[in-house]
Amino acid sequence: MDEYTIGVLTNVGLFTFLALSAYLLLIAGEMSFGQQAFFGVGAYSGGILTAMYGLQLPLAALGAMVLGALAATLVGLPTLRLRGLYFAMATLAAAEMARILFELFHFQIEVEGETTGPDGTQGFRGIRWVFEHGVEPLEYMALVYALLLVVLAAFLAVERSRLGATLRSLGEDPELAASLGVNVGRLKLGVAAVAGALAALGGVLFAHHNTYIEPRNFDIMLGVHSLAYALIGGLGTALGPLLGVALDIGVLEGSRIFGGARMIVFGGLVAVLLVFRPRGLLDERVVHWFGVRAFKRS
């Protein structure tokens, strides 16, 4: 594989974490416009931990995930009782505040004779852990996909479990779920925290892949993209978000078939697709159909 393909595939992998984070909330019945903020929190905190304090990437990723979960809990506490557009707007407001705070965030120290750290709108350069530790692009891609595989396996396991059924019942009808003894508030907060941690993990991987991040990376465009990825791929299975990201970044950008008019083609395709499949390509019906077939064969 050449460098370009590896780069595109790595991007597909790491943006899938963000799409999964939006997907998890959609399953639980909440539409968030703000997951990009936790992606940003992960990117900044992960970068600070490795580039400024010399931590190893795995440890930094763990720290960033904890921070992402904390931030998501903080945003979730006052907002998760809101429904629909109200929740979407509250998360949008929180994420835009986070982006502006990144713009105001100046925190630089000397590391081995070089100033490094977040410099407001100038961004944060020199997140070079991957380069300094001799990790080849192919190896980094393998790392991203190994992590993604673990997360996807966990998702698929949860979706087959009682917890998965509870989550979907919450998304379908929270009152009904509550009347069946589901602790709606606590479950939603847990979902928000996990979604925040997932987005933060994606952010850490993004920062170390790019070596450079800036506040603009984490604007509302990224948030709506992650929602769109989850919805295009389908809300029936956790493989949906991966399919959504792969279609946009992988196939359309990677192949460069349509050149500059990529978004015209993609945008039109998405709008038409949603007319026929309002819950995405891999929606619940398709997933169920596959499930039944697999069961019959065995």
Add this chain to the structure above:
Amino acid sequence: MLQDLLQNTLDGVALGASYALLAVGFTLIFGVLRRVNLSYGPAIMFGAYCATWTYLNFQAGLLVLGIVTVAGAVLAGVYVERLCFAPHRQGSAIAAMVASFALWMQLEEAATLALPKHLYAFPALYEGDPLALGPLSLRIESLAMLGAAGAISALLWTILYRTRFGLAVRAIIDSPTAASLAGINLPRVSLLVFALASAIGGVAGYLIVASHGQVTPMLGMWATLKGLLAMMLGGLGSLPGAVVGGLALGLIEAHSQWFLGPQARDLVAYLLLFALLAARPAWMTRWTSTRSAS
């Protein structure tokens, strides 16, 4: 000090008038469809780009450019309604919203393919000095914006409360099911409301780009965000609320920019929205019927 305060208030009201127009268009669409149209701003941007293209190729005058902006915005708005909202009328709100986001990407790319530079000059509405009101000053563009906001509000009120079409729109806002049972043609009214809202947005967009003297692809996102913000601040779904929300947003921005700086300006607006949503005062969540105003 007092003079600054007054000047900021004046600027804030003028800025707020443009937000109010954006919010009114947004609210009309939301009221009738209960759907968020993320492509609302990009449709306005598309109109502004049509006008810029006309200006670059034919050096058209201000009046023609205004008409082209509105026509472009209406065309894009109708396209968005047909592809994103008409098919999802009974269906998923999220699907409709994501579809409108997909068309946003389309409109933005179409505009940047036609005019690839990052920034284009747009002929200014007025070249002279601002109007002096004692120690205060008011830009002529701001005056035009205030006038347009007032005129459009009056016109919209007349349409909504003095025509059969307006009656149908209000009936749908109150109860889509009852309205369609009463024989109101929902698809047709929705399409017309979309066209009307886009036309209002087009007027606002034209005045905004003409007073800034420039147009960029960012206008789409900007208009969507400001319109959404003003609509939410005014209590989702009420037209008088949208006007109040727009003016409030303008005042908040003008004052916080003066006292705290440009980055804090947006921060304060978002912080206020977040706090309001978290606290949820009754006026924010109540679906205010349009009947109360008649």
